[in-house]
Each structure stands twice: as C-alpha cells, then as structure tokens.
Amino acid sequence: MLLARPSIEPNECLVSYLIRISEKNGFKHIGHLMRHAGLAWKNNRVPVHQILIGEFDLNVYLLQLGLTTFSSKIGPISKSFQNVIDTHYLIVKYPKVCPDCIEEFGFCRFEWSLLPYLACVRHGKLLIDIHSGTGKRLSWYRRYLNKFDDTEVISSLSNVAPSEAIKLSRYIEVLLNGRKGVSCPEILHGLELRESLSVIHFIAHYRSRLLDVSFQPLSITNGELVQHYQYAWTMLENWPDAYYKFLNQYLEHPMSNKGVGGLHKHFRDLYESLHRQSENKGIARIKVEFDHYIEIYWPSVLESKRITRIQLTTLGRNIVSRKEAAKILNCHPDRVDKLVQQQKLTPNIFGGKKHYSREQVEGLAIQISSNWTMDEACEALQLTRYQLKQLLDAGILHTFQRPDMFNRDWIVDKVQCQEMIASLCQKARKNTPPSGVLSMTSMQRRGYSIVRLVLAMQTGQIEFGQLYVVDHPLSFKQFTDFSLI
Ligand SMILES: [Zn+2]
Incomplete structure (x- = not known):
C-alpha cells in the first residue's frame, strides 16, 4: 500500500498522475511504481503510449495501489484517428510541459501529450521538452514532476511563444472540449481535429520535401515542430494565395534536379497523395485548391487522361521546354517564339520560364510534316x-x-x-x-x-x-x- 494517495485532477494526463504518485511515495520513477503495483515489464518499462491512448488497462493496477479508477481523456480522440486514412501522428513520444503550470497547479494537463499542442495558452510560453543547457530530453521516467533530473528544475522560456503556436494550441483545446465557434482559419471551419491535423501535416510534409528533408514530427523537438506548424498555420490563414505561392516554389526546387521532369514528379506526387486521402475532408479542401492551381497556372502538367493512379508513373512528360519544343519541331528555338506570336503555341509561363504542352507541339509538328511546302x-x-x-x-x-x-x-x-x-x-x-x-x-x-x-x-x-x-x-x-x- 502507498503512503500518499493523491487524487487525479480533472484535466490531468494519466502518465503525469503516475509520476506524481511515484514522486510522493519516493519511487525512483513510474517503472518502479508499476512494478510495485504488479506490472512485470522488463527493465521497469511502462507502456506509456498505450496508457495515454487508453489501450492499456491501468485501472487493474490502480486498484492494486488502492486508488480510484478513471479512463483516458485521449482515448476517444485517438480512436477517431484510426478510423480513416489520416495522419498517424497525434500523441507525443516524449513529454512536454509548461513549468509555470506545474508550479501553479501541481500537475500536467493531458493536452500537452498531443503533438500539435505547442504552447501553454495560459502562460503564453512554448512547452518545454528539452533541457536548454544540455539538450537532454525530458523523460516520462523522471523522479520529480517539475525536474529534469534530481536537481535541475524545469524552467520556462523567457520569450513569449509565436502567436501562431498559441492560436493553434487554443484551437486544439477548444476542439477537444467540443466547443463551437472556434477561432481558426476559414479553411479549417467545421473540420474535426484529425482532419485539421492532416491538413497541417500534409503541408509540413511537402514543405520539408521541398527543403530536401523529411518531416518526422515524433522525433523532433517541440521547438522544431513549432517552425513547421507555424509555417502551416500562416499558410492556412492566407489560404489559398499562400498555398499557390508554396506550389510556385516547386519551380525553384524541382525534385532530384531533373528540371521540369522533377516538377512533374512533384505535382503528380502531390496529386496522388491528395487523391489517396480525398476521403478526409481536410485533404479534400487542399485538393480543390491544388486542382484550381494546376488548371490556371500549369494546365497540361496533369492531363485529364493521365490523372489515373496507374498512369501517374508514366515517363512521358506533358510539358516541354522551348529547346525541346524546337527539337520536336525540327527548327531553331527562335522559331518557337514566333509560333507563340502567331498563337500556334501557348506558353505556360512559370518562374520566368516558358514551357509548352507536348501535345500542342507534337500536333503542330504533325501538321507541318504531313502537309506541303x-x-x-x-x-x-x-x-x-x-x-x-x-x-x-x-x-x-x-x-x-x-x-x-x-x-x-x-x-x-x-x-x-x-x-x-x-x-x-x-x-x-x-x-x-x-x-x-x-x-x-x-x-x-x-x-x-x-x-x-x-x-x-x-x-x-x-x-x-x-x-x-x-x-x-x-x-x-x-x-x-x-x-x-
Ligand atoms: Zn502554463
């Protein structure tokens, strides 16, 4: 039996509750507490993730310790994430906390274990997950709720969090509480949390690819995650113009240095992703603007007959450069410009460069070669x-x-x-x-x-x-x- 039996707070994180019980009863960490309660996991490990999402029946062990039982707050939200093709990233791998809240209220809130919850909306500071001096991660297996190790108290940042981080956290909190009239970018209106998070992760993922890195929300720090989410949130606030600008950037960074070919690959790849997830209302909203963008600015990049998933891998490119067009027409590149002036070729001007529809160029080449001089x-x-x-x-x-x-x-x-x-x-x-x-x-x-x-x-x-x-x-x-x- 335990010496101290604190009761759980209404919005408390389950694992945080275990840390509190462990701390108050002098255990080294929650692993030792759970072993005491009868859990025989190797190396005193604890199924943290399963506890957070309510998959692990913690109540059996709490009864052993003479504590009242309860259920996971995140469980139902987490389940909704498994129903459809969506982002898999909802729950953090490592804990993040608001030291000011711990000091003021004495417990950790369950929202903090959600990946997109970046900043404390009460104190206006980013949540802490690494030691600013040593770079060491905060652990679920810490002895004290408010300390990194036995001596180092977790201190809050001096800077105020970026407004986007606070807005996103407030938005998450309102959604979790099921309240209506949440303040958010228009494109997110009426979406569920899983759908909104899919939108944000979709943008973050493709932006990372543009920068030649991959988006790994679980392993990066909260500070790094803020950069990604901040970018996505700003884009959503300036939707769809900012999205168009984002798509334009692909021109400066064509995939694998293949020029226009890489560009096509980017767009097809984007299209395929959007298509695959179009059951998700959030992703469907991105797709509407993507289609609109392609139709207006880059009409032949995805010919309708090629927009089937099977043919998306086709090697033939629908857009050719001026030089390639001249080659197809067996003429000097200057001639291509003249054909444009004659309105026989329609250029797609993008990033300062003109490109042409292969279909149109080939059509013209056929007309020339099959008629007479x-x-x-x-x-x-x-x-x-x-x-x-x-x-x-x-x-x-x-x-x-x-x-x-x-x-x-x-x-x-x-x-x-x-x-x-x-x-x-x-x-x-x-x-x-x-x-x-x-x-x-x-x-x-x-x-x-x-x-x-x-x-x-x-x-x-x-x-x-x-x-x-x-x-x-x-x-x-x-x-x-x-x-x-
Ligand atoms: Zn706080």
Missing part, C-alpha cells in the same frame, strides 16, 4: 510556283501558313488539294472528246489563267478530259482536251 506542292501538282501562288491567293487551294513577319515558309493544305483534284477527276468527261478541243496551254493563250480555268472547270463552264499520269496522280497536267460550252 511550296516546293512539295509544285512538284505534286505539277504547277509552276507562279501558278500555285495564284491558286493560293485566289483561295482555291488552302494554306495553314503563309509567309509573314514571323516566318518564311508556306504550309499548303495537302488534304484539301487532294480532294480538289479528286473532285475535278469526277467532273471530267467520260465519253469521247468532241473535235476542236484545246490543250491547257491553248486555253491560257485564250485568256484562261490557271485560276479562271479551275473555276470554269469547277462550275461546269468548260468540259475537259482526263489522262491518268502515273508518276503524278495529283498533277494538273492530267486535265486536257478542253472545250467551251
């Missing part, structure tokens, strides 16, 4: 450059591109030329030509320019025959034996 058209149609130019100027033959201040080349619509020749072939007479028919050259001498001739052939004002030309099936020279009606 001026020379190719002359050769296929067996026309002089002068004649071809006349037909193009009259709009009888179509172009995709004419020389202008941006380019020197013509792109003649091959399919339309083929169709026009086919249509003339159909109009050609099928019976024997009458006497007195004229050749194309004779027609021209009679004032029929190539344009006038073709128009007359199309409208049936003149009759003509057709001779098949093997080498040049699209040749204008296949039309002969003209006769005026």
Whole structure:
C-alpha cells in the first residue's frame, strides 16, 4: 500500500498522475511504481503510449495501489484517428510541459501529450521538452514532476511563444472540449481535429520535401515542430494565395534536379497523395485548391487522361521546354517564339520560364510534316510556283501558313488539294472528246489563267478530259482536251 494517495485532477494526463504518485511515495520513477503495483515489464518499462491512448488497462493496477479508477481523456480522440486514412501522428513520444503550470497547479494537463499542442495558452510560453543547457530530453521516467533530473528544475522560456503556436494550441483545446465557434482559419471551419491535423501535416510534409528533408514530427523537438506548424498555420490563414505561392516554389526546387521532369514528379506526387486521402475532408479542401492551381497556372502538367493512379508513373512528360519544343519541331528555338506570336503555341509561363504542352507541339509538328511546302506542292501538282501562288491567293487551294513577319515558309493544305483534284477527276468527261478541243496551254493563250480555268472547270463552264499520269496522280497536267460550252 502507498503512503500518499493523491487524487487525479480533472484535466490531468494519466502518465503525469503516475509520476506524481511515484514522486510522493519516493519511487525512483513510474517503472518502479508499476512494478510495485504488479506490472512485470522488463527493465521497469511502462507502456506509456498505450496508457495515454487508453489501450492499456491501468485501472487493474490502480486498484492494486488502492486508488480510484478513471479512463483516458485521449482515448476517444485517438480512436477517431484510426478510423480513416489520416495522419498517424497525434500523441507525443516524449513529454512536454509548461513549468509555470506545474508550479501553479501541481500537475500536467493531458493536452500537452498531443503533438500539435505547442504552447501553454495560459502562460503564453512554448512547452518545454528539452533541457536548454544540455539538450537532454525530458523523460516520462523522471523522479520529480517539475525536474529534469534530481536537481535541475524545469524552467520556462523567457520569450513569449509565436502567436501562431498559441492560436493553434487554443484551437486544439477548444476542439477537444467540443466547443463551437472556434477561432481558426476559414479553411479549417467545421473540420474535426484529425482532419485539421492532416491538413497541417500534409503541408509540413511537402514543405520539408521541398527543403530536401523529411518531416518526422515524433522525433523532433517541440521547438522544431513549432517552425513547421507555424509555417502551416500562416499558410492556412492566407489560404489559398499562400498555398499557390508554396506550389510556385516547386519551380525553384524541382525534385532530384531533373528540371521540369522533377516538377512533374512533384505535382503528380502531390496529386496522388491528395487523391489517396480525398476521403478526409481536410485533404479534400487542399485538393480543390491544388486542382484550381494546376488548371490556371500549369494546365497540361496533369492531363485529364493521365490523372489515373496507374498512369501517374508514366515517363512521358506533358510539358516541354522551348529547346525541346524546337527539337520536336525540327527548327531553331527562335522559331518557337514566333509560333507563340502567331498563337500556334501557348506558353505556360512559370518562374520566368516558358514551357509548352507536348501535345500542342507534337500536333503542330504533325501538321507541318504531313502537309506541303511550296516546293512539295509544285512538284505534286505539277504547277509552276507562279501558278500555285495564284491558286493560293485566289483561295482555291488552302494554306495553314503563309509567309509573314514571323516566318518564311508556306504550309499548303495537302488534304484539301487532294480532294480538289479528286473532285475535278469526277467532273471530267467520260465519253469521247468532241473535235476542236484545246490543250491547257491553248486555253491560257485564250485568256484562261490557271485560276479562271479551275473555276470554269469547277462550275461546269468548260468540259475537259482526263489522262491518268502515273508518276503524278495529283498533277494538273492530267486535265486536257478542253472545250467551251
Ligand atoms: Zn502554463
């Protein structure tokens, strides 16, 4: 039996309560107390985490010690974290405390064992978890509630905690007490604790990756955790602008120095994470802004057809640089700029650099290579450059591109030329030509320019025959034996 049997305080942390009992009865630490109560764990260890989340039945041992029983405050909250895909980080690994509260009230509050509870809202100071001089961690196995070791009293920091840390702690406290009308950034309105914490951890995680480190909330100190949470809270307070700025930073830090490829990987990775956790209302809210951002600023990075989880690992990149675009188009990079001026390519300007949709560039490359240059058209149609130019100027033959201040080349619509020749072939007479028919050259001498001739052939004002030309099936020279009606 115990000499001193303190009773638990309404908001007391269970493990803190054990430390108090242990201290008042002269045990070295809670391990010895628990052994005395009948727990036979190796090296006098205590299942601290399980006690905090209410998984371990402490009441059996408390009865042994002649103490009244109670249940864990964190238990129900912790359980809600296990129901859905969420952050797994809720409970601290090492204790953190407010020395001022211990001095004033004589116990540790259960909120302090929650990871996002950073600062004491009563005293406005960050919680303490390491010794400022030695860097030693505060332990669950300490002899005294208010001391690091047998002599060193835990002292509070002289500085006031950052306002974000206090706001976050107050927000957590209000949520825990189930009160409504909590003051928080708008994006967190109506979210449960697990959802809000998922949002904060999501941002902290991706920000750490941006800085090439990993976010390990359980092993870092409260002071370090404050840096991460402070950043996330500020972003949430300036939502969504700050989130957009955050996403822009990916441009300066593309993953694994792969440039735009790394950027794609970042965004796909983000997308996949958001997608996987979209059942979580908090994560779903981030996804809305992520989708919005991509749609506005970086439209082709995640083509809709590629936004399936399986295809997200595809190696083909949807965005190409100016140089890559020039390579695809087999032209000088300057030409790419001209295509932009002609509105044939749409640049996505990002971080001062222009990028292009691969689909658009390839589409343009296909259009160029599958149509005719001026020379190719002359050769296929067996026309002089002068004649071809006349037909193009009259709009009888179509172009995709004419020389202008941006380019020197013509792109003649091959399919339309083929169709026009086919249509003339159909109009050609099928019976024997009458006497007195004229050749194309004779027609021209009679004032029929190539344009006038073709128009007359199309409208049936003149009759003509057709001779098949093997080498040049699209040749204008296949039309002969003209006769005026
Ligand atoms: Zn305090």
